[in-house]
Amino acid sequence: MNIAGAAARTGLPPKTIRYYEDIGLVRPDRSANGYRDFGGPDLHKLAFLARARSLGFTIEDCRALLALYEDRQRTSADVKRVAEEHLARIDRKLAELESMRQALGRLVERCQGDERPECPIIDDLAGGSPAAERPAA
Amino acid sequence: MNIAGAAARTGLPPKTIRYYEDIGLVRPDRSANGYRDFGGPDLHKLAFLARARSLGFTIEDCRALLALYEDRQRTSADVKRVAEEHLARIDRKLAELESMRQALGRLVERCQGDERPECPIIDDLAGGSPAAERPAA
DNA sequence: GATAGAGCTTCCCGTCACTGGAGGGTCAAG
DNA sequence: CTTGACCCTCCAGTGACGGGAAGCTCTATC
Numbered sequence: 461m462n463i464a465g466a467a468a469r470t471g472l473p474p475k476t477i478r479y480y481e482d483i484g485l486v487r488p489d490r491s492a493n494g495y496r497d498f499g500g501p502d503l504h505k506l507a508f509l510a511r512a513r514s515l516g517f518t519i520e521d522c523r524a525l526l527a528l529y530e531d532r533q534r535t536s537a538d539v540k541r542v543a544e545e546h547l548a549r550i551d552r553k554l555a556e557l558e559s560m561r562q563a564l565g566r567l568v569e570r571c572q573g574d575e576r577p578e579c580p581i582i583d584d585l586a587g588g589s590p591a592a593e594r595p596a597a
Numbered sequence: 598m599n600i601a602g603a604a605a606r607t608g609l610p611p612k613t614i615r616y617y618e619d620i621g622l623v624r625p626d627r628s629a630n631g632y633r634d635f636g637g638p639d640l641h642k643l644a645f646l647a648r649a650r651s652l653g654f655t656i657e658d659c660r661a662l663l664a665l666y667e668d669r670q671r672t673s674a675d676v677k678r679v680a681e682e683h684l685a686r687i688d689r690k691l692a693e694l695e696s697m698r699q700a701l702g703r704l705v706e707r708c709q710g711d712e713r714p715e716c717p718i719i720d721d722l723a724g725g726s727p728a729a730e731r732p733a734a
Numbered sequence: 735g736a737t738a739g740a741g742c743t744t745c746c747c748g749t750c751a752c753t754g755g756a757g758g759g760t761c762a763a764g
Numbered sequence: 765c766t767t768g769a770c771c772c773t774c775c776a777g778t779g780a781c782g783g784g785a786a787g788c789t790c791t792a793t794c
């Protein structure tokens with residue numbers, strides 16, 4: 461199966477599939493004309509990668525997970541450890557974004573959004589009330 | 598004030614301050630020896646940038662916000678629009694991360710994390726139950 | 735005055751996970 | 765035989781810096 465077929469089956473863009481080959485995540489055969497030829501196992505790996513990436517795993521996580529996927533000696537503890545580390549990264553990022561969302565949301569609420577120049581958002585950025593309105597900043 | 602002083606005052610690393618000059622966000626004077634010399638307005642701008650970046654604004658947002666900061670003809674509506682667009686970006690990212698967190702969290706919960714190879718996480722990535730366990734994927 | 739060490743400068747490369755585009759070969763249909 | 769849709773490789777750019785090399789300047793000490 462050509463790259464466009466593999467792309468259609470996995471939802472990954474052809475460019476991404478080529479990139480995954482570049483970095484050694486898949487090794488499709490080559491047809492006589494030099495075209496990549498994806499077999500069943502390649503398609504499974506690509507689908508695996510697409511799913512893992514959609515869960516936010518990094519490429520290196522994906523590499524490790526693929527290796528575990530193909531390792532019959534793996535333990536579920538190995539897999540769980542990778543997933544839990546990623547979960548922790550997600551939680552840290554969520555906390556960061558939620559804190560931003562809260563701070564920015566408060567400022568936006570207080571901004572009149574009219575034709576006048578006075579603006580609590582700009583005031584805050586400019587250092588407005590350096591310790592009062594931004595507790596524990 | 599030298600770059601190390603500016604860094605200490607604003608919390609920004611010297612590298613970042615040089616980068617901000619490179620891309621035209623600040624234009625500190627130069628001393629006779631070629632060293633950057635940050636004055637009061639430069640320090641204010643850098644602090645403004647540090648605060649805006651900590652709220653997750655992109656560099657281009659920061660450029661726009663700095664321009665509004667210095668524009669006496671600005672309206673608070675201009676500022677609010679930039680902030681609301683960023684808020685929307687944050688909310689989209691939060692929704693994405695929360696969806697990842699939920700999907701991954703369910704898988705991790707169901708994984709025994711023992712010495713056996715059976716693992717719902719790997720099974721899911723490998724396409725486990727393509728429509729059952731991942732509703733609306 | 736010599737020297738050591740810290741601090742400053744510029745410049746270039748690397749990050750992460752792709753994406754876009756140039757330049758060129760291959761294939762199927764009409 | 766040409767057209768258009770594929771495919772290939774290689775290079776450059778993204779965002780927002782960080783690391784590190786090579787070299788100049790300042791300050792303190794001897």
